[in-house]
Amino acid sequence: MNRLTALVIAFALLLFAPARALDIQLTSGDWQPINIFVELFLGEENLNGQIPSDIIADDLTVSGNFRAYKENQNHANAMSAERLGDIRNRGGEYLITGTVNNKSGKQYTLSFTLYDTLTNDKIGSYSIVFNNENQRLVAHNVSNWIYETILSKAGIFHTKVAYVVRHEDGTNELKVADYDGHNRLVMLTSQDHIISPTWTANGNSLLYVSFEQNKPVIYQQSLLTGERSIVANFKGSNSAPAASPDNRTIAAALTEHGGLQQIYLLSGNRKARLRESKGIDTEPVFSPDSKHLAFISDESGSPQIYQFNLDDNKTRRLTFGSRYNVSPDYSAQGDVLTLVRRDENGDNISILDIRNGDTIPLTNTASTNSPSFAPNGDVISFIDDRNKKNLATVSVNGKVIVFWRDSEQGEIINPSWSPIKSDWF
Amino acid sequence: MKKQNFASLATIFFALVLTGCAASKGAYSGNIEDDRSGEAGLAPVSAGTAGKASSPGFVKSSTIDDERTSTDSLLQKRIIYFDYDKSAVRDEALPILHTHAEFLNNKGGAIGIVLGGHADNRGSNEYNLALGQRRANAVRDIFLSYGASANDIEAISFGEEQPRAQGDNESAWQENRRVEIRYTDE
Numbered sequence: 001m002n003r004l005t006a007l008v009i010a011f012a013l014l015l016f017a018p019a020r021a022l023d024i025q026l027t028s029g030d031w032q033p034i035n036i037f038v039e040l041f042l043g044e045e046n047l048n049g050q051i052p053s054d055i056i057a058d059d060l061t062v063s064g065n066f067r068a069y070k071e072n073q074n075h076a077n078a079m080s081a082e083r084l085g086d087i088r089n090r091g092g093e094y095l096i097t098g099t100v101n102n103k104s105g106k107q108y109t110l111s112f113t114l115y116d117t118l119t120n121d122k123i124g125s126y127s128i129v130f131n132n133e134n135q136r137l138v139a140h141n142v143s144n145w146i147y148e149t150i151l152s153k154a155g156i157f158h159t160k161v162a163y164v165v166r167h168e169d170g171t172n173e174l175k176v177a178d179y180d181g182h183n184r185l186v187m188l189t190s191q192d193h194i195i196s197p198t199w200t201a202n203g204n205s206l207l208y209v210s211f212e213q214n215k216p217v218i219y220q221q222s223l224l225t226g227e228r229s230i231v232a233n234f235k236g237s238n239s240a241p242a243a244s245p246d247n248r249t250i251a252a253a254l255t256e257h258g259g260l261q262q263i264y265l266l267s268g269n270r271k272a273r274l275r276e277s278k279g280i281d282t283e284p285v286f287s288p289d290s291k292h293l294a295f296i297s298d299e300s301g302s303p304q305i306y307q308f309n310l311d312d313n314k315t316r317r318l319t320f321g322s323r324y325n326v327s328p329d330y331s332a333q334g335d336v337l338t339l340v341r342r343d344e345n346g347d348n349i350s351i352l353d354i355r356n357g358d359t360i361p362l363t364n365t366a367s368t369n370s371p372s373f374a375p376n377g378d379v380i381s382f383i384d385d386r387n388k389k390n391l392a393t394v395s396v397n398g399k400v401i402v403f404w405r406d407s408e409q410g411e412i413i414n415p416s417w418s419p420i421k422s423d424w425f
Numbered sequence: 426m427k428k429q430n431f432a433s434l435a436t437i438f439f440a441l442v443l444t445g446c447a448a449s450k451g452a453y454s455g456n457i458e459d460d461r462s463g464e465a466g467l468a469p470v471s472a473g474t475a476g477k478a479s480s481p482g483f484v485k486s487s488t489i490d491d492e493r494t495s496t497d498s499l500l501q502k503r504i505i506y507f508d509y510d511k512s513a514v515r516d517e518a519l520p521i522l523h524t525h526a527e528f529l530n531n532k533g534g535a536i537g538i539v540l541g542g543h544a545d546n547r548g549s550n551e552y553n554l555a556l557g558q559r560r561a562n563a564v565r566d567i568f569l570s571y572g573a574s575a576n577d578i579e580a581i582s583f584g585e586e587q588p589r590a591q592g593d594n595e596s597a598w599q600e601n602r603r604v605e606i607r608y609t610d611e
Contacts, residue, residue: 190472193586195550209554212472215539215581216554226470237558237582240551253555255582258575260562261555280555296552303552326549340549347548369549385593414550 022058022180023403026067031399033067034150036060037092041112042074042099047132049182052100052110052139058180059143059157062402063378064395074099076113081120088117094150098142106132112142114149123149136182156374160418160425161381162187162197162206163391165410173410174208176223179374179417181391181404187221188228195414200243203422207231207241207250218252223424232266242293244286251293253282263295263308274308275315283327287334294318294328294337305339307354318354327370328352331377331396338362338371338380349382351396362398370413375420383412391415489611492528499524504589505564507602509545512559514567522564525606526571534577537609540564542582543589545598554584557604564604 038057045051050058057068069092075083076097087095098112113125126145130138140157147155156179165173174188174197188194192211199206205222218238221228232238236255243250251274253261261282263274275281279299286293293308302323307316319325324342331337334354341350341359346366352359367385374380374393381393388411390403406412418425493500505518514522529538542557542564561580568578590600 188470188472192472194472195554195584195586210472211583211586215541215579216583216586221470228470235579237554239554239582239584253551255558255562255580258562258580261558280552280559282555283549283551296549298552324548326552 022062024058024061025401025403027399027401029399031067031397033399034065034094035069035092036066036094036096036146037069037071037087037090037117039071039074039076039095039097041097041110042076043102044098044100044110045102047135050136050139052135052142053096053098055136055139055180056096056143056146059140059155060146062180062393062395062400063147063155064397064400065147065151065378076111079113079115079122084115084117084120092117094123094146096142096146103129108132108135110135110138110142114146136178140178153378154376154420156376156379156417156420158425159375159420160203161372161391161415162199162418163406163415164194164197164208164413165406166193166413167407167410174206174221175406176206176418177406179393181406184406187223187226196240197414198242198416199418201245201247201419203419204424207243209239209241218250220250223422237261240282240284242285245288245290249286251284251286251295253284263293275313285329287330288332289334292334294330296326296328305337305352318352318357319359320357329371329373329380331373332375333377336377338373340369340371349380349394360398362394362396363401368392370415372415372417374417381415381417383415388412489608493608500528503606505560505604505606506599507560507604509598509602510556512556512563514563519567522567523571526568526573529568529573529577530571532577534574537577537579538568538573539607539609540568540578540580541587541605541607542580543587543601543603543605544582544585545601546585546588546593547598550584550586554582554586557582557584560602560604564606 038053041053057070060066060068076099095115095117096112101109103109109127109129111127114123116123128138137158143157144155159179160176161179162176165175170191172190172194173186174194175184175186177184190212194208194210197206197208204224205220207220209216209218216237216239218232218241219228220231231250232252234254234256238254240253241250248267250266251263254264255261260280262277263281263284265272265274277297277299279297281295281297284293284295291310295306296303297306303326304317305319305325305328307318322341326340328337328339337352339350339352340347347368348361348363348366349368349371350359350361365384365386368382371380371382379393379395384392389405391412393402492498499521502521540561542561544553544556561582565578565580588601590597
């Protein structure tokens, strides 16, 4: 009965929720999220598109581990056992409340408290002073604190996503935005296509492929200075860059030997071919411990995912039972990959357990591509070709799907999730 | 050997232009599009500020005045089409490739040829880039079988990134599965 009440309230909140940048969709089926109630913060203002309590509720829900319910009342200065008991009776396990005060001019103070409604304990509270333009960042910090406090793992709420936008007029933009689509930054504009953006491990620069020289060339561009340099412009095609976690090596698919795409490791002026394949080898990506590379090869006759062990130089095929498996990306723990797997209907973002080969689809629209793991392994960004203007994310339990747009007409290509932190965010 | 020098020169030149471009703009802050008002961001880097580079290693002439301008020449045919997920050159394309190979051989290395492979838009951008390369390589191998020099040919791929036809239907896909022949002085 408590659960039912909570569901009814949530539905009412959905109906009356103000327009938001994020379109959050909960898929049906069994799901046991942590129910967290978020009160309106006393005195909070919409300074950058959303009020802080809404940003926090969205963050926690996007992760797939929480279900946040907004409360249109505030008990920051009058919390009581009755209030916590009420939340508990409605299925809430935690309650967040807070206040925002405008100290002077652009300066604000946000204070918040997290309660455990099962024990009535105050788990923690703190205050942050900030300037008005940083309110989103402050709210994301609160979300990270809640995430780390309750789940003992890093939150991703001030990470970034890099992606390419193709506008109707043919202009291409390489962009970086907050993970929820705010604070969009243009890194590069071009009349030619840009593809395959990816982050260096320190989060300070992007690698990508641009066709501006009338052939695919790999560039690296600093997010600190905007300056860029050529990483690979060899005879033939230069594509599919990936940076190693220690920032020392870049893997890429080259054809400078005159054959098909093969994976090379580039380090300073050195260039070493990973292995000799009879087919195409491309889409390399390093494991978090730098000991393996996952990549695709069609040497078996169809594109499949393989893992190369950099210690013993052995290659192991990871995917079977489907004629099309592409675009691998490791989770933070390195034990699972996300990939695009084609079944009888079409292409779906899936999760592959490297240890036992089990594969689970996370989408069912049969038209998805370009998966990229968030740096804590809880969420995956991707594109659904049914609506190419959306950047989508899905929680690894498949329960929460979120969309946002860069613009009303531009199509988003190849999103890539940043590392957890860098020198500039 | 000479070509390699040209290639590295072209690379250095391009890198210098890029560096100069960034330096002239001072410290980079980029443009924040939303959420923050009144912030005068600096312009992002614009690609292609060095102009459309021709393929490195060959001198570009200003005018073309040879058999290629003859309207009834097979040299005017520049597009070779492929079947879905295939890189086998169809028999109908062989006379075209033979004509181009003879023309290239007669130039004795003065000009080169770039074979640009293309794919339709189904599947990952990176794998499609590799499929386009497979097609470009297949055409290159026919050039080599007709006696062309490997030094005069660069096989590259555009993957799905330069479609001739827009749309998600078979006629668009067929139009896009191709290799385009381009001479380096054009």
